[in-house]
Amino acid sequence: MKKFILINLFVTLIFTSCFTQENDRxxxxxxxxxxxxxxxxxxxxxxxxxxxxxxxxxxxxxxxxxxxxxxxxxxxxxxxxxxxxxxxxxxxxxxxxxxxxxxxxxxxxxxxxxxxxxxxxxxxxxxxxxxxxxxxxxxxxxxxxxxxxxxxxxxxxxxxxxxxxxxxxxxxxxxxxxxxxxxxxxxxxxxxxxxxxxxxxxxxxxDSETEYVTGGFYEKDTKLRSQAHAAAITLGAKMVEPLAIIMSGENPVAKSGSKQVLFDIVARATAPQTAEIYKNDVAIALKNSAKSTSSEITRNYLEWLRGMIGSSDQ
Amino acid sequence: MKTGKNINRRGFIKNAAIGIIGLPLLSNTYGIIAPSDKIRIAHIGMGNMGRAHLKWFSGFSDVETVALCDVDKIRLREKYKILQEINPNTRTDTYTDFRHILDRKDIDVITCATPDHWHALIAIMAFQSGKDVYGEKPLSYNVEEGQVMKKCMEHNNSIFQLGTQIHAGENYHRVVEIIQSGILGKIHTVRLWKTEGSPGLGFPPAEIPPDTLDWDMWLGPAPYEEYTPVRCFGSFRHFFDYSGGVFGDFWCHIADIVYMSLNPQGLYSIDTRGERPDDGIADTPRWIEADFKFKDLDLYWTTTPPPVPGAEEMYIGAHFEGTNGSLTCDYYTRKIRIGNEIIDEIPEVPKTITRSPGHQRNFLDAVKSREQPESNIAYVREMTLPMHLALISFRLKRKLKWNSLIEQFEGDNAANYLLSRAYRAPWFLPE
Structure with a gap:
C-alpha cells in the first residue's frame, strides 16, 4: 500500500512537472x-x-x-x-x-x-x-x-x-x-x-528557446538564418554550448553561422555598456564549452574568444 | 640573424652602383653591368601578383631571378613556365618552403605576394636573414605585425617597399602638388570609396587538400581550419582569418593619396557600420562605412560612391573638400572644382615633386643606395593603420576611441586584443 502511494505520488509529480514546464514557457x-x-x-x-x-x-x-x-x-x-x-x-x-x-x-x-x-x-x-x-x-x-x-x-x-x-x-x-x-x-x-x-x-x-534558435542555424533561407543569429546573440551565454556543438559538426551553413555568432556574442559581452552578468555568463560558458568540445578547431577558437573576454577584465 | 657575408654583398652592390656613376666612361665602354652587380631576386607567392612581380622584375637588366616559391606545386610550375618563356636559359630554382630561400646567402631581395596572414612573418624573417623585401599590400595582417616589421627592418638596416604601384604614377604626384599648393583652401574632409564588398562564396563542404598543396604551410600562423578551395587561392581575402576583405585590399591604394598629400595626424575616433555577407562562409564586409576623425581632418570610407558630382561612375575614388574648392580623383584621373569651373589641370601650380622612376625601379634603386624607397615602411604603416582599426570597429560593432601616441584603443581592451593575434605553433612573431 505504502509502495503504491509512493509510485502514485511519483507519477503525479512527473505529470505535474511536465505540465508546469509546458506552461512555464x-x-x-x-x-x-x-x-x-x-x-x-x-x-x-x-x-x-x-x-x-x-x-x-x-x-x-x-x-x-x-x-x-x-x-x-x-x-x-x-x-x-x-x-x-x-x-x-x-x-x-x-x-x-x-x-x-x-x-x-x-x-x-x-x-x-x-x-x-x-x-x-x-x-x-x-x-x-x-x-x-x-x-x-x-x-x-x-x-x-x-x-x-x-x-x-x-x-x-x-x-x-x-x-x-x-x-x-x-x-x-x-x-x-x-x-x-x-x-x-x-x-x-x-x-x-x-x-x-x-x-x-x-x-x-x-526565439528565447535555445533548441528552437539552434534549428534556425540550419535554415536554407537567409532571412531565417539571420533571424536565428540575432536571437542567439540576445540569448548570449545559453547559446555558447549549442553553437560550439554546431561548429564542430558537418553542416557548412550552420558551422559558419555558429562561428560568426560566437564572435558576435563575445563582441557584445565586451561592449562597455553591456551588463556584467551577460559578460560573466558568456565567459563561463566559453570555458566550459572549450573543456567539453572534442574538436580542436572549435576549442582553439573558443580559447581565442576567451582571451578577448579575459582581456576586457583587466 | 644577419651575417657578415650579407653585409658584404650589400656593400658590394652599393659600391658597384657608385662606381658606375663615378666612372661613366668605363661603364659606357663595356655597355652592360657586369653579372656580379646584379640584384639576385626570389619571388615568394606565385598567384596573380606573384606573376606580376616575376614579369616586372625580370624586365630589369640589373636583376637576376634566382628562385620561385609557392606552397602550391601547380602554381609554381605554371609560373616557372612563364619565366622560361621570358628567359629560355633560366636556371631559377623552385621551392615550396620559403625558408630555403631565406637560407640562401646568394639572394639579395625577395618579393612577397602570399596571402596577407603571411606578409609580416615572411618579411621579418627575410630582414633577419639579411634580405630586402618588396612586399604586396596590405603591409600586414594586423597592427602589431606592422609595428614589429618596422622595428625589425630598422634593426637589420633592411630596405622595404610596399607594392602600392599606383603611388608611383603621374596622377597621384600631380594631385599632391595641387592639394599642397593651397589653391583649394584648407582641406577639411576627404571621402574615399570602393564599390563592391566581399561576396559570401557559398557554403562548400570541407575537402581533403590536394597532394599538390601544402595546406598546413598555406595556413602558417593562421588558426587551423579544414580545407576548402574558396578559403585559399583567389578568394582568401574574404576571410578574417587571413585578411580584411575588399576593404582591406583596396584601402592602401586609395588612402595612399590622402597620406601622400595631407599626411593626416592625430587619429582619435573610428566609427564603423556594415554587414557581413549572408550567403556564404566568407565573413569580411559585404559593405562598410567608416568615419575617421583626425586632429584636422574628417575622413570617410563608403562602399557606395558618396553624393558628390562624378563619383557615381567611379568604382574607386577620393574626394577632397577644401574651403575654396574640391578635387575628385582615382588612380589615373582627377577633376578639380572651383566655383562653377570644372578643370583637370591648374597650370599655375608648379611641378615641384620629383617623379618616380617606377615603383619597382624605385625599390631596386633603394636596394643599391640603401635609402628607403617611396612606399617605405614608416609611411605605409601609418597609412595602413586606420584600415585595421576600422575592421576592428566593424567586427565589434561599436565606435572606438584611439590613442595615436601609444597606438592603443582607449577604454576597450577587447578592441586592443584584436590589434594582435597569437600565431599557431610552430610559428611565432619575433619580438
Missing part, C-alpha cells in the same frame, strides 16, 4: 488589470473591464499593439464576439502599417455577407483560407492558438487546426515581415453596442 501578455505590455492608440478603443480586454468602439478607436516585437511564437488567447462583432489578431506587423507588413487572423461573427473561407474567423484575412471552418457561435468564449514558426503559420480554434499556411507558397505574403508586433483589431462592426472580448492572452516566445 508561456508568459502572460495581459494581466487582467492594465495594458502594461501594449500600446493604446490616441483614440483608445480598448478597455479593461472585469479582468477582460474589451473593444466595443463604434466609428473611432485604434488598434492595440504589443510594445515588443516577436518573430517566432505560439500565441494563445480566448475571445468572444457579439452578434455582429468584428475584430482580428494582426501578426508580425509594424504598427505604422499593420496590413501592409503583417497579416490579420480574422475574428468575425458569421452574420456578414463576406464570410467566405478566405475572410471568416481563423483565416489569414485575404491571404489564406480556412480548410477546417471553426465554430463561429457568438456570445461564448472560444480558444485560439496562432503559431508563427518561421515560414509556417498555423491557426487553431478550440483545439482544432483551421488554417495552415506556408508563406513561400502564398504569393501575396512574400514581402510580409517575419517579425513584428502583435495587434488586436479594434471592433469595427457598423452597429452600435457590438463588441469583441479577450482574456487569457499568453505567448511562448520560441
Amino acid at each position: 508561456f508568459s502572460s501578455l495581459f494581466n487582467g488589470k492594465n495594458l502594461s505590455k501594449w500600446t493604446l492608440g490616441e483614440e483608445g478603443g480598448f478597455e479593461v473591464i472585469k479582468g477582460e480586454l474589451y473593444t466595443s468602439s463604434f466609428g473611432k478607436g485604434n488598434n492595440l499593439f504589443t510594445k515588443k516585437w516577436y518573430c517566432n511564437y505560439v500565441l494563445r488567447l480566448e475571445y468572444m464576439l457579439s452578434d455582429v462583432g468584428n475584430s482580428g489578431v494582426i501578426i508580425r506587423c509594424d504598427p505604422q502599417a499593420p496590413w501592409e507588413t503583417g497579416v490579420e487572423v480574422q475574428l468575425l461573427a458569421p452574420w456578414t455577407p463576406r464570410r467566405d473561407d478566405l475572410h471568416c474567423t481563423g483565416s489569414l484575412y485575404g491571404h489564406v483560407t480556412v480548410t477546417n471552418r471553426p465554430d463561429e457561435t457568438t456570445g461564448i468564449w472560444h480558444k485560439m492558438e496562432i503559431k508563427c514558426d518561421r515560414k509556417t503559420i498555423t491557426v487553431s480554434v478550440d483545439d482544432t487546426i483551421t488554417t495552415l499556411a506556408n508563406i513561400d507558397t502564398v504569393k501575396t505574403m512574400e514581402d510580409k515581415f517575419l517579425c513584428g508586433a502583435i495587434g488586436l483589431q479594434v471592433n469595427h462592426a457598423n452597429i452600435e453596442g457590438q463588441y469583441a472580448k479577450f482574456r487569457n492572452i499568453y505567448i511562448r516566445d520560441l
Whole structure:
C-alpha cells in the first residue's frame, strides 16, 4: 500500500512537472488589470473591464499593439464576439502599417455577407483560407492558438487546426515581415453596442528557446538564418554550448553561422555598456564549452574568444 | 640573424652602383653591368601578383631571378613556365618552403605576394636573414605585425617597399602638388570609396587538400581550419582569418593619396557600420562605412560612391573638400572644382615633386643606395593603420576611441586584443 502511494505520488509529480514546464514557457501578455505590455492608440478603443480586454468602439478607436516585437511564437488567447462583432489578431506587423507588413487572423461573427473561407474567423484575412471552418457561435468564449514558426503559420480554434499556411507558397505574403508586433483589431462592426472580448492572452516566445534558435542555424533561407543569429546573440551565454556543438559538426551553413555568432556574442559581452552578468555568463560558458568540445578547431577558437573576454577584465 | 657575408654583398652592390656613376666612361665602354652587380631576386607567392612581380622584375637588366616559391606545386610550375618563356636559359630554382630561400646567402631581395596572414612573418624573417623585401599590400595582417616589421627592418638596416604601384604614377604626384599648393583652401574632409564588398562564396563542404598543396604551410600562423578551395587561392581575402576583405585590399591604394598629400595626424575616433555577407562562409564586409576623425581632418570610407558630382561612375575614388574648392580623383584621373569651373589641370601650380622612376625601379634603386624607397615602411604603416582599426570597429560593432601616441584603443581592451593575434605553433612573431 505504502509502495503504491509512493509510485502514485511519483507519477503525479512527473505529470505535474511536465505540465508546469509546458506552461512555464508561456508568459502572460495581459494581466487582467492594465495594458502594461501594449500600446493604446490616441483614440483608445480598448478597455479593461472585469479582468477582460474589451473593444466595443463604434466609428473611432485604434488598434492595440504589443510594445515588443516577436518573430517566432505560439500565441494563445480566448475571445468572444457579439452578434455582429468584428475584430482580428494582426501578426508580425509594424504598427505604422499593420496590413501592409503583417497579416490579420480574422475574428468575425458569421452574420456578414463576406464570410467566405478566405475572410471568416481563423483565416489569414485575404491571404489564406480556412480548410477546417471553426465554430463561429457568438456570445461564448472560444480558444485560439496562432503559431508563427518561421515560414509556417498555423491557426487553431478550440483545439482544432483551421488554417495552415506556408508563406513561400502564398504569393501575396512574400514581402510580409517575419517579425513584428502583435495587434488586436479594434471592433469595427457598423452597429452600435457590438463588441469583441479577450482574456487569457499568453505567448511562448520560441526565439528565447535555445533548441528552437539552434534549428534556425540550419535554415536554407537567409532571412531565417539571420533571424536565428540575432536571437542567439540576445540569448548570449545559453547559446555558447549549442553553437560550439554546431561548429564542430558537418553542416557548412550552420558551422559558419555558429562561428560568426560566437564572435558576435563575445563582441557584445565586451561592449562597455553591456551588463556584467551577460559578460560573466558568456565567459563561463566559453570555458566550459572549450573543456567539453572534442574538436580542436572549435576549442582553439573558443580559447581565442576567451582571451578577448579575459582581456576586457583587466 | 644577419651575417657578415650579407653585409658584404650589400656593400658590394652599393659600391658597384657608385662606381658606375663615378666612372661613366668605363661603364659606357663595356655597355652592360657586369653579372656580379646584379640584384639576385626570389619571388615568394606565385598567384596573380606573384606573376606580376616575376614579369616586372625580370624586365630589369640589373636583376637576376634566382628562385620561385609557392606552397602550391601547380602554381609554381605554371609560373616557372612563364619565366622560361621570358628567359629560355633560366636556371631559377623552385621551392615550396620559403625558408630555403631565406637560407640562401646568394639572394639579395625577395618579393612577397602570399596571402596577407603571411606578409609580416615572411618579411621579418627575410630582414633577419639579411634580405630586402618588396612586399604586396596590405603591409600586414594586423597592427602589431606592422609595428614589429618596422622595428625589425630598422634593426637589420633592411630596405622595404610596399607594392602600392599606383603611388608611383603621374596622377597621384600631380594631385599632391595641387592639394599642397593651397589653391583649394584648407582641406577639411576627404571621402574615399570602393564599390563592391566581399561576396559570401557559398557554403562548400570541407575537402581533403590536394597532394599538390601544402595546406598546413598555406595556413602558417593562421588558426587551423579544414580545407576548402574558396578559403585559399583567389578568394582568401574574404576571410578574417587571413585578411580584411575588399576593404582591406583596396584601402592602401586609395588612402595612399590622402597620406601622400595631407599626411593626416592625430587619429582619435573610428566609427564603423556594415554587414557581413549572408550567403556564404566568407565573413569580411559585404559593405562598410567608416568615419575617421583626425586632429584636422574628417575622413570617410563608403562602399557606395558618396553624393558628390562624378563619383557615381567611379568604382574607386577620393574626394577632397577644401574651403575654396574640391578635387575628385582615382588612380589615373582627377577633376578639380572651383566655383562653377570644372578643370583637370591648374597650370599655375608648379611641378615641384620629383617623379618616380617606377615603383619597382624605385625599390631596386633603394636596394643599391640603401635609402628607403617611396612606399617605405614608416609611411605605409601609418597609412595602413586606420584600415585595421576600422575592421576592428566593424567586427565589434561599436565606435572606438584611439590613442595615436601609444597606438592603443582607449577604454576597450577587447578592441586592443584584436590589434594582435597569437600565431599557431610552430610559428611565432619575433619580438
